[in-house]
Amino acid sequence: MRRVISVIVLNEHGVLSRISGLFAGRGYNIDTLTVAPIPETNLSRLSIVTVGDEKVLEQIVKQLHKLIPTYKVIETGEFVEKEMALVKIPLSENFGGLDAILKAYNGIVANTNENFIVVMVADDTIRVKNFLKAIKKYNPIDIVCGGSVLMDM
Amino acid sequence: MKAISGSQMISEALHKEGVEIVFGYPGGAALNIYDETYKQKYFKHILVRHEQAAVHAADGYARASGKVGVAFVTSGPGFTNAVTGLATAYSDSIPIVLISGQVASSLIGTDAFQEIDAVGISRPCVKHNYLVNSIKELPRILKEAFYIARSGRPGPVHVDIPKDITAAIGDFDYPQEIKMLTYKPTYKGNAKQIKKAAEAISAAKRPLLYLGGGVIASNASELVRKFAKKTGIPAIETLMGLGVLAHDDENLLAMAGMHGSYAANMALSETDLLIALGARFDDRITGKLSEFARYAKIIHVDIDPSSISKIVNAHFPIVGDLNFVLEELIEKVEVNPENIKDWKDILSRYDKLNPLAYSDSDEILKPQWVIEETAKIAGDDTIISTDVGQHQMWAAQFYPFSRPRQLITSGGLGTMGYGLPAAIGSKCADPKKTVINFTGDGSILMNIQELMTAAENGIAVINIILNNNFLGMVRQWQTFFYEKRYSSTDLSMQPDFVKIVEGFGGVGFVCHTKDEFRKALKEAIKLGKVAMLDVRVDRFEDVLPMVPAGAAIYNMILKSKE
Numbered sequence: 001m002r003r004v005i006s007v008i009v010l011n012e013h014g015v016l017s018r019i020s021g022l023f024a025g026r027g028y029n030i031d032t033l034t035v036a037p038i039p040e041t042n043l044s045r046l047s048i049v050t051v052g053d054e055k056v057l058e059q060i061v062k063q064l065h066k067l068i069p070t071y072k073v074i075e076t077g078e079f080v081e082k083e084m085a086l087v088k089i090p091l092s093e094n095f096g097g098l099d100a101i102l103k104a105y106n107g108i109v110a111n112t113n114e115n116f117i118v119v120m121v122a123d124d125t126i127r128v129k130n131f132l133k134a135i136k137k138y139n140p141i142d143i144v145c146g147g148s149v150l151m152d153m
Numbered sequence: 154m155k156a157i158s159g160s161q162m163i164s165e166a167l168h169k170e171g172v173e174i175v176f177g178y179p180g181g182a183a184l185n186i187y188d189e190t191y192k193q194k195y196f197k198h199i200l201v202r203h204e205q206a207a208v209h210a211a212d213g214y215a216r217a218s219g220k221v222g223v224a225f226v227t228s229g230p231g232f233t234n235a236v237t238g239l240a241t242a243y244s245d246s247i248p249i250v251l252i253s254g255q256v257a258s259s260l261i262g263t264d265a266f267q268e269i270d271a272v273g274i275s276r277p278c279v280k281h282n283y284l285v286n287s288i289k290e291l292p293r294i295l296k297e298a299f300y301i302a303r304s305g306r307p308g309p310v311h312v313d314i315p316k317d318i319t320a321a322i323g324d325f326d327y328p329q330e331i332k333m334l335t336y337k338p339t340y341k342g343n344a345k346q347i348k349k350a351a352e353a354i355s356a357a358k359r360p361l362l363y364l365g366g367g368v369i370a371s372n373a374s375e376l377v378r379k380f381a382k383k384t385g386i387p388a389i390e391t392l393m394g395l396g397v398l399a400h401d402d403e404n405l406l407a408m409a410g411m412h413g414s415y416a417a418n419m420a421l422s423e424t425d426l427l428i429a430l431g432a433r434f435d436d437r438i439t440g441k442l443s444e445f446a447r448y449a450k451i452i453h454v455d456i457d458p459s460s461i462s463k464i465v466n467a468h469f470p471i472v473g474d475l476n477f478v479l480e481e482l483i484e485k486v487e488v489n490p491e492n493i494k495d496w497k498d499i500l501s502r503y504d505k506l507n508p509l510a511y512s513d514s515d516e517i518l519k520p521q522w523v524i525e526e527t528a529k530i531a532g533d534d535t536i537i538s539t540d541v542g543q544h545q546m547w548a549a550q551f552y553p554f555s556r557p558r559q560l561i562t563s564g565g566l567g568t569m570g571y572g573l574p575a576a577i578g579s580k581c582a583d584p585k586k587t588v589i590n591f592t593g594d595g596s597i598l599m600n601i602q603e604l605m606t607a608a609e610n611g612i613a614v615i616n617i618i619l620n621n622n623f624l625g626m627v628r629q630w631q632t633f634f635y636e637k638r639y640s641s642t643d644l645s646m647q648p649d650f651v652k653i654v655e656g657f658g659g660v661g662f663v664c665h666t667k668d669e670f671r672k673a674l675k676e677a678i679k680l681g682k683v684a685m686l687d688v689r690v691d692r693f694e695d696v697l698p699m700v701p702a703g704a705a706i707y708n709m710i711l712k713s714k715e
Contacts, residue, residue, distance in 0.1 A: 009335070010335055013286065014273075014276070014282075014284070017273065017276065018276060021276055021277060025277055058462075059459065059463055062458055062459035062463075063459050065458065066457065066458070066459045068301060068333075068335060068336045069335055070335055071334060071335045
């Protein structure tokens with residue numbers, strides 16, 4: 001089962017390692033992990049996407065609570081979840097239809113140079129996946145996906 | 154506020170925390186700390202002979218005294234040697250502060266001499282750890298370290314301090330109070346849950362108290378005794394809970410688990426309401442989970458929320474300190490003795506059917522006899538530490554523990570080599586008590602160098618080696634489950650233990666007979682020196698009952714395989 005967890009922690013040395021260690025110590029994989037400071041506080045927010053059965057996840061949530069630097073763990077309720085992806089395509093490709101695809105996914109051209117164009121989308125996880133499928137026909141030479149960023153409602 | 158060095162801050166902080174003794178071993182990165190230790194008058198420093206022993210000694214001190222144990226080690230190998238000690242303390246929730254020296258801040262990350270990522274290594278085996286980045290944060294970190302170690306579910310805390318920070322000068326502004334945004338243990342249990350639990354206890358026909366090390370850690374043994382007396386509910390103890398109720402308490406059915414008594418394990422299997430107090434459902438207790446307490450609703454009281462429903466699902470989860478929870482429970486619970494009379498009768502029959510027993514012999518010393526006889530000779534005013542193996546289980550089964558903090562043993566991690574340094578720490582905590590370490594011929598060799606620490610400091614601990622020329626417990630498993638293929642467990646080649654202890658400045662005895670043992674133990678107690686009794690016991694004695702790993706707890710092997 002896919003689960004999303006938002007963890008607010010003290011922004012201090014080694015805290016990310018403590019959290020990832022909790023997952024690693026149980027032989028458990030994190031699908032995506034993003035972390036950034038919360039403006040004007042000494043806290044950071046981690047957005048974690050993981051997969052596992054209910055019982056193990058419950059235990060992980062409890063262990064997250066148990067960590068000394070943990071301020072809050074949010075794992076239920078409604079989340080806004082967005083992911084982003086950057087796609088690098090050679091300029092030699094035929095770009096017919098690219099505008100329409102970008103428009104459909106709220107994508108933009110992030111940058112270009114004499115060899116490549118880099119396009120970007122930020123959207124729901126499933127829509128980002130669909131975008132990556134759609135863009136495949138332009139033979140991208142590199143795709144970079146960011147992890148999910150979560151906000152509880 | 155005065156400006157002092159980081160090393161002085163450590164001494165001052167230890168003084169403010171009431172630390173009287175520190176176990177440790179110096180080294181390059183800890184030189185500033187040791188220079189200050191030499192100069193200060195607040196605490197005594199005991200030089201151990203291996204860093205692992207420093208942490209075990211601090212751990213033994215903490216278990217025996219209920220205070221925080223403290224150890225100093227240097228960086229790199231000094232720290233890595235200490236890790237087993239941290240893991241041992243973490244498994245059993247023992248409050249320790251370990252201060253390690255680290256290479257200078259400018260060298261961190263350069264693979265400098267004796268550099269290791271100490272906080273990275275200790276992270277999974279401590280309650281919390283710190284790498285100190287600045288002299289400014291050192292006082293706060295030291296204060297937090299002691300607070301975290303002793304509050305909530307206790308545990309070891311590791312503080313790694315670079316050498317330049319122990320030399321740096323800063324203002325010593327030691328916080329009076331702790332203000333942590335994120336760490337707030339829950340002490341008071343939920344009143345509604347406690348009320349529900351009290352109702353369930355009052356209504357149960359086959360209730361059972363399940364007492365773990367958390368009762369001892371929270372100093373709630375007196376309240377548990379009060380609760381047991383008021384309700385008359387039968388009780389079992391885990392290895393870590395031994396001594397919560399006195400061995401002769403009419404409600405106690407002895408230890409449960411893999412080597413628990415028949416009555417205790419049957420009680421676990423047939424209870425309708427398991428009242429778990431400060432116990433964590435270790436696999437050595439539960440056996441096959443699906444069969445564990447299969448007819449029971451479970452009340453689980455624990456200060457650590459993550460312990461509750463971790464292994465078995467609790468029907469009445471109560472997060473809180475036992476002292477608060479038990480006060481309320483005792484007030485609310487009313488057990489009609491008639492309600493549980495049949496249950497107590499059944500358990501009494503189980504106890505008579507297969508009591509904890511052994512076949513004694515006058516031809517060859519039985520390890521169980523040695524343990525029982527030790528209690529008779531040494532009296533009640535003893536602290537017993539153990540290493541890990543058969544002797545540990547026999548001590549748990551046959552030593553008549555009468556109070557909490559009387560048994561000092563590595564339960565969770567099962568650390569061979571723990572017994573001697575832990576005995577040293579225990580003796581430092583309570584010098585007037587006789588301290589006896591039951592050990593094995595395998596275990597004792599893992600930290601035997603600590604005889605030197607004991608001899609040098611006049612710490613009169615008595616080591617009783619139940620010597621069966623085997624790694625006994627592993628041999629027992631090989632007997633039962635590996636068709637007697639004794640792979641690497643035969644320890645027929647033996648050192649001369651008497652010469653060893655004499656070489657370290659202590660006294661030694663070899664005992665083949667009951668008379669030799671009695672005489673040697675009395676002599677060792679009288680001499681008041683570090684002592685070693687090499688007691689030659691039956692090579693093939695097994696610890697029974699035994700539950701095979703993964704089997705249901707009621708499927709006990711009751712007889713030896715011959």
